[in-house]
Amino acid sequence: MTCELVFLPVGNADSIVISPNDDSVVVVDLHKIPILLKWLQTKKVTNISRIYITHEHRDHFPSLEDLVTFLDNWLKRGNISTLCLPHEVYKDAKKKVISDRAKYKSLEDALLRLRQWEKKNMIKFIEATRGSNPYLQGALSISILHPGLLYAQDHLATVKGKDNEISVVLRVSYGNFVALLLADIEGTGLKECVEICQPDELSANIVKIPHHGAYPKNGDDLKHLLEKIDAELAVLSVGSTNTYGHVVPELFKVLSNQKDDEFKKLDNFVCTEATRACVNSNKERAAMGKSGLEKAQKCAGEITINAETSGKWDLKTETEHESVISEFKYPACKGKIDFGSISK
Ligand SMILES: [Zn+2]
Ligand SMILES: [Zn+2]
Ligand SMILES: [Zn+2]
Numbered sequence: 435m436t437c438e439l440v441f442l443p444v445g446n447a448d449s450i451v452i453s454p455n456d457d458s459v460v461v462v463d464l465h466k467i468p469i470l471l472k473w474l475q476t477k478k479v480t481n482i483s484r485i486y487i488t489h490e491h492r493d494h495f496p497s498l499e500d501l502v503t504f505l506d507n508w509l510k511r512g513n514i515s516t517l518c519l520p521h522e523v524y525k526d527a528k529k530k531v532i533s534d535r536a537k538y539k540s541l542e543d544a545l546l547r548l549r550q551w552e553k554k555n556m557i558k559f560i561e562a563t564r565g566s567n568p569y570l571q572g573a574l575s576i577s578i579l580h581p582g583l584l585y586a587q588d589h590l591a592t593v594k595g596k597d598n599e600i601s602v603v604l605r606v607s608y609g610n611f612v613a614l615l616l617a618d619i620e621g622t623g624l625k626e627c628v629e630i631c632q633p634d635e636l637s638a639n640i641v642k643i644p645h646h647g648a649y650p651k652n653g654d655d656l657k658h659l660l661e662k663i664d665a666e667l668a669v670l671s672v673g674s675t676n677t678y679g680h681v682v683p684e685l686f687k688v689l690s691n692q693k694d695d696e697f698k699k700l701d702n703f704v705c706t707e708a709t710r711a712c713v714n715s716n717k718e719r720a721a722m723g724k725s726g727l728e729k730a731q732k733c734a735g736e737i738t739i740n741a742e743t744s745g746k747w748d749l750k751t752e753t754e755h756e757s758v759i760s761e762f763k764y765p766a767c768k769g770k771i772d773f774g775s776i777s778k
Contacts, residue, residue, distance in 0.1 A: 437574055437608040439640065441737040442469050443706045443752070445730065446646045446673030446680060447493035450615060452606055454574045458483040462604060462615055463494040467504050480512035484569050484576075487562070488602040488617035490522050493646075498527050502544040509556065516569075518578075520562040522590060522597060524548075562586075562602050564630060573743045579603045579635055580619065580627040589622075598645060599623035605635060609743025612637065614663050616644035624655035628662055639747055640739060641665035643689075646672045647681025647709070657688055667739075667749065668703040674710070674731045679724040681709045683716070683773055686766045704734040704751070704767055712762045716774025732758060733767070 438453040447465035451473060458481040464470065474482075487495045496504070508514055524545070531542045551557040560567045563583040569576040580603040581589070589600050601617035614636065619627060628636070641663045647670045650656055660668075668689055672680050689703045705712075708731040710719060735753035759765040764772050 435573065435743060437611070437741045439606065439613055439739040439741060440473070441642070441669055441671055441706060442466075442473060443732065443736050444469055444671070445493075445707065446671070446676040446678070448488070448617070448642075448671050450642070452574070452576070453477070453479070454572060454608065456572070457481055458571070460484045460486070460569060460574075460576060462486045463488055463617070464496055464501065464504070465493050467496060467500070482508065482512065482514045483571065484516040484518065485514065486518040486576075486578075486602060486604060487520060487523065488604075488615075489520055489597045489600065490526065491597060491618065494617065495523065498523065499540050499544045502547045505551070505557070506547070514557055516558045516560055516567070518560045518562050518566070518602070520597075520600070520602065521586065522600075525590075573609045574607070576604055576606050579605050579614075579631050581623065582626070582630050585626055585630070596621060599626075601644070603627055605638070608741050610745030611639055611741035611743065611747055613640040613642070613739070613741075614638040614665070615642045616659075617642075618645040619659075620645055620648065620650045620656070621652070624650070624652065624659050628655075628659050631662075633662065636662040638663050638665050639741075639745065640667050640669065642669045642671065643685070643703075645680075646670065646676065646678075647685050647705075648678065649682035649684040649688075653684065653688075656685075660688070665700060666702070668700060669737055670703065670705040672705050672707055672709055673726070674707040674729065675726040677724055677726055679710075679726075681705065681711060681766070683711050683719070683771065686711060686771050687773055690766070690769050690771070702749075702767070704737055704749070704755070706734060706737060707731060708733045708758075708762060709766065711771050712759070712765050712767075714772075715764065716772045720774075734758075 440451040442449040444466040448463035450462040452460040598618040599621040604615040734751040741747040
């Protein structure tokens with residue numbers, strides 16, 4: 435028995451599928467829905483048992499109208515049992531509708547549709563906070579580690595924007611195998627996550643690096659969280675053409691510092707797409723500013739991990755990763771990135 439964990443190649447964004455050995459899947463975030471649909475069709479999946487939306491940003495969550503259209507179409511040929519929608523999604527939409535009903539007519543219809551599904555018991559809605567209704571199916575269990583309910587409420591009441599800080603952090607376990615999906619967690623959320631979690635909740639085989647390889651100002655907090663997780667493999671969902679400078683070389687440096695005894699187990703990291711740091715020297719990057727590559731270029735492409743309940747796992751990728759990176763001058767995943775002197 436194996437469970438697949440699939441990071442779809444959707445650029446600087448997330449769309450993750452967890453597929454145990456039955457006909458149901460769990461989906462985490464929904465960027466580029468057509469790519470997800472194609473994957474589900476190829477695998478003949480008809481049952482989505484749960485969808486988690488980690489936070490309201492467009493690279494993780496389509497508009498509410500697009501989400502409802504997707505669900506509507508899906509329900510014509512399959513099931514969807516539970517939807518985990520962050521509080522801010524519903525609240526922000528409702529606020530807009532109240533402010534101008536004519537302007538936000540399609541949004542109002544989308545909200546009504548969600549309420550109908552709830553009423554007819556077609557879809558169950560659950561809170562996007564720690565301790566909320568875990569997913570349990572055979573050997574697979576998924577729980578929300580972060581944010582805590584009161585931290586999230588406090589944040590929503592006092593901080594404008596910064597939704598990354600209350601990103602949903604998921605712990606996916608399959609027997610002895612564990613993956614931590616860190617969404618876009620950053621800022622105060624990094625410390626909060628370490629503090630609210632028990633050490634054994636954080637320890638994992640695989641980690642999805644937060645925020646597509648951004649390196650936060652409080653980098654030590656990120657390092658501290660990654661040390662607690664102490665994963666064997668780090669996955670980066672990054673888009674070549676992003677203009678944020680992701681993956682930030684500083685982060686690559688943290689990941690490639692394997693000799694550092696802070697990361698005892700980490701011996702590999704993979705990116706869905708090539709990064710500017712993999713094809714440009716330090717000097718060239720400095721001249722580029724934050725611009726990305728001109729064209730999207732695959733690195734590992736679709737990243738699929740086959741996990742066994744024993745805790746053993748292997749990595750298979752859609753592209754020929756080795757031949758792809760042989761064309762790069764400074765492949766970070768081979769430790770050949772040119773750091774030069776990184777200025778903070
Ligand atoms: Zn985000
Ligand atoms: Zn993001
Ligand atoms: Zn690579």
